[in-house]
Amino acid sequence: MSQHVTIVMIEDDEGHARLIEKNIRRAGISNPIRHFLEGTSAVDYLENAPEGPNHNGPALVLLDLNLPDMSGTDILARIKGGDGALKRTPVVVLTTTDDKVEIQRCYDLGCNVYITKPVNYESFAQAIRQLGLFLSVIQVPGDEPTA
Amino acid sequence: MQITDRLFNRLVLSAVTVGFVAVLLAGFVLFATIQRNQEFNRWVDHTYQVQQALADFRIQLERSETARRGYILRRDQRYLAFLQSSMRELPEALAQVERLTIDNPAQQGRVAQIRTLYERQLAFVQESERLVSAGAIPQAVNRFRNDGSIENIIALRDILVEARAEEQKLLEVRTAQQTAGQQTLLWVMIVCGLLVLGVAGGSTFVIFQYTRDLTASRRSLTRLNANLEGLVEERTVDLRRANDEIQRFAYIVSHDLRSPLVNIMGFTAELEAANVPLGELVDRVEQANPDLLSDDARSAVRIELPEATGFIRASTQKMDRLINAILRLSREGRRVLTAEPLDMTALVEGIAASLKHRTDELGATITIQAMPDLVSDRVAVEQILSNLIENAVKYLKPGRVGRIFVRGRAEGTRVVYEVEDNGRGIDPKDHERVFDLFRRAGTQDQPGEGIGLAHVRALAYRLGGIISCDSALDQGATFRLSLPAVTTT
Numbered sequence: 001m002s003q004h005v006t007i008v009m010i011e012d013d014e015g016h017a018r019l020i021e022k023n024i025r026r027a028g029i030s031n032p033i034r035h036f037l038e039g040t041s042a043v044d045y046l047e048n049a050p051e052g053p054n055h056n057g058p059a060l061v062l063l064d065l066n067l068p069d070m071s072g073t074d075i076l077a078r079i080k081g082g083d084g085a086l087k088r089t090p091v092v093v094l095t096t097t098d099d100k101v102e103i104q105r106c107y108d109l110g111c112n113v114y115i116t117k118p119v120n121y122e123s124f125a126q127a128i129r130q131l132g133l134f135l136s137v138i139q140v141p142g143d144e145p146t147a
Numbered sequence: 148m149q150i151t152d153r154l155f156n157r158l159v160l161s162a163v164t165v166g167f168v169a170v171l172l173a174g175f176v177l178f179a180t181i182q183r184n185q186e187f188n189r190w191v192d193h194t195y196q197v198q199q200a201l202a203d204f205r206i207q208l209e210r211s212e213t214a215r216r217g218y219i220l221r222r223d224q225r226y227l228a229f230l231q232s233s234m235r236e237l238p239e240a241l242a243q244v245e246r247l248t249i250d251n252p253a254q255q256g257r258v259a260q261i262r263t264l265y266e267r268q269l270a271f272v273q274e275s276e277r278l279v280s281a282g283a284i285p286q287a288v289n290r291f292r293n294d295g296s297i298e299n300i301i302a303l304r305d306i307l308v309e310a311r312a313e314e315q316k317l318l319e320v321r322t323a324q325q326t327a328g329q330q331t332l333l334w335v336m337i338v339c340g341l342l343v344l345g346v347a348g349g350s351t352f353v354i355f356q357y358t359r360d361l362t363a364s365r366r367s368l369t370r371l372n373a374n375l376e377g378l379v380e381e382r383t384v385d386l387r388r389a390n391d392e393i394q395r396f397a398y399i400v401s402h403d404l405r406s407p408l409v410n411i412m413g414f415t416a417e418l419e420a421a422n423v424p425l426g427e428l429v430d431r432v433e434q435a436n437p438d439l440l441s442d443d444a445r446s447a448v449r450i451e452l453p454e455a456t457g458f459i460r461a462s463t464q465k466m467d468r469l470i471n472a473i474l475r476l477s478r479e480g481r482r483v484l485t486a487e488p489l490d491m492t493a494l495v496e497g498i499a500a501s502l503k504h505r506t507d508e509l510g511a512t513i514t515i516q517a518m519p520d521l522v523s524d525r526v527a528v529e530q531i532l533s534n535l536i537e538n539a540v541k542y543l544k545p546g547r548v549g550r551i552f553v554r555g556r557a558e559g560t561r562v563v564y565e566v567e568d569n570g571r572g573i574d575p576k577d578h579e580r581v582f583d584l585f586r587r588a589g590t591q592d593q594p595g596e597g598i599g600l601a602h603v604r605a606l607a608y609r610l611g612g613i614i615s616c617d618s619a620l621d622q623g624a625t626f627r628l629s630l631p632a633v634t635t636t
Contacts (some may be wrong), residue, residue, distance in 0.1 A: 016413075120285075
């Protein structure tokens with residue numbers, strides 16, 4: 001994953017966002033991170049921003065399911081249900097819910113990875129760092145291949 | 148309403164009673180009237196008999212007289228036989244009259260007169276017989292004309308007519324009485340008939356009324372019953388909705404509580420991590436230039452900060468465990484149960500095997516006795532029993548060899564399982580408490596959050612079961628689980 005890929009983080013809890021960002025950075029990922037606190041502005045960015053993923057801006061979405069204005073699954077459905085380039089954007093669901101039904105639903109809707117945030121911080125930090133390592137090796141559509 | 152009902156009932160009852168008593172009285176009156184009429188009839192009959200007897204006497208008398216004359220005139224022996232037989236029968240006919248009129252002094256007087264006259268006549272007749280048989284016909288004829296026997300006969304006739312008239316008078320009186328009696332009987336019968344009709348009609352009316360009321364009340368009862376079922380259905384739906392609401396609430400609360408907890412724990416870790424370079428800095432400053440370092444700063448970095456973060460960490464970890472427990476309970480509540488036939492002996496053996504390591508360490512034994520099978524949800528039953536048996540192992544009394552018994556018995560449509568231990572026991576005042584969430588009892592020397600038994604009880608309730616505890620301090624404990632033999636899911 002090259003530097004051109006924008007990480008779009010949709011997370012209503014600023015603390016969580018900060019902790020996620022810290023740990024991703026600790027894993028050596030220096031890509032730009034766009035953080036949205038609620039669903040509406042995030043969807044607007046994803047669908048309409050000129051540099052956004054719908055206009056072939058390479059991006060990866062980190063999605064929390066519990067948002068104040070809309071459900072994370074709704075956002076997931078909008079990302080994966082459209083016709084444009086947006087539906088190819090990888091989505092990593094990163095949430096506190098470990099409910100089986102919820103996990104199934106997210107994969108049904110087309111999420112690429114589902115990660116439960118561990119409450120224990122050591123595990124949490126570990127998980128995010130591993131996610132960071134994972135991000136550093138995956139390929140994102142719209143991204144120019146790294147040489 | 149109720150009072151008037153009762154009054155009405157009482158009125159109806161007394162009316163029916165009065166009716167029946169009246170019918171009974173009428174029956175008596177009827178009986179008495181019939182009896183009296185029979186008496187009248189007997190008297191009338193009696194009078195006829197007297198008249199008949201008088202007539203018999205008279206006929207015999209006339210026959211004797213005719214036979215006497217015939218004998219005197221013709222000396223024919225047939226007349227003599229005729230005369231003698233008539234004279235013999237006359238006293239008998241008279242005796243008959245006398246017997247019949249024993250109650251009547253006037254007639255008795257006449258009978259006495261007749262007898263006197265008859266005896267005189269007998270003497271005349273015998274005299275005539277003697278003269279005729281001796282061949283003295285002219286004397287006999289002469290005597291016949293002059294001896295006064297003709298007057299005697301006339302007197303007899305007169306008395307007989309008198310007696311007959313007397314009987315005729317009596318007959319008239321008695322016939323009138325008889326007619327009147329029959330009239331009375333007719334009226335009594337009419338009254339009785341009307342009374343019976345009235346009582347029967349009234350009773351029928353009352354029965355009809357009651358039957359109608361009964362039918363109406365039965366119909367309304369049926370309607371009420373149907374309503375009741377509907378009501379129960381409605382309440383059940385309400386309850387289920389409320390229960391679902393609570394489950395969802397518990398889930399959301401526990402879930403949303405985790406979010407800030409992640410932050411608290413995360414930033415606590417960040418603080419601890421940040422304290423490491425700070426500590427090193429303090430160490431370096433202390434070495435290079437101790438004057439720059441105040442006591443406050445030193446203790447803040449080396450003592451206060453680690454202590455604070457330590458407490459925060461311990462508390463948040465505990466909170467995390469509690470939230471997880473609530474989450475698990477709410478999830479258990481929403482899990483779909485699937486009933487299947489369970490081999491309970493095998494199930495408990497499996498639990499005992501999983502605890503073998505612990506029991507071997509403690510030198511305790513788990514004895515499995517008779518275990519009736521049941522049809523229920525495997526996971527739930529396994530969780531309940533493993534919780535109970537684990538507790539039994541966990542709370543043995545130190546210094547006493549642990550003996551744990553697991554047994555069961557069928558009780559009607561239910562099965563009761565018992566997990567008995569000889570451990571430290573539970574104070575009776577805590578028997579309810581131990582089943583509450585986050586509540587524990589006794590010496591707190593074992594790790595735990597007070598979740599297990601709450602979980603057990605929630606599961607037991609879901610299976611339609613009951614769990615209870617029988618124990619005293621130091622006396623061991625017996626947990627009794629009663630489940631339906633067949634759980635329908």
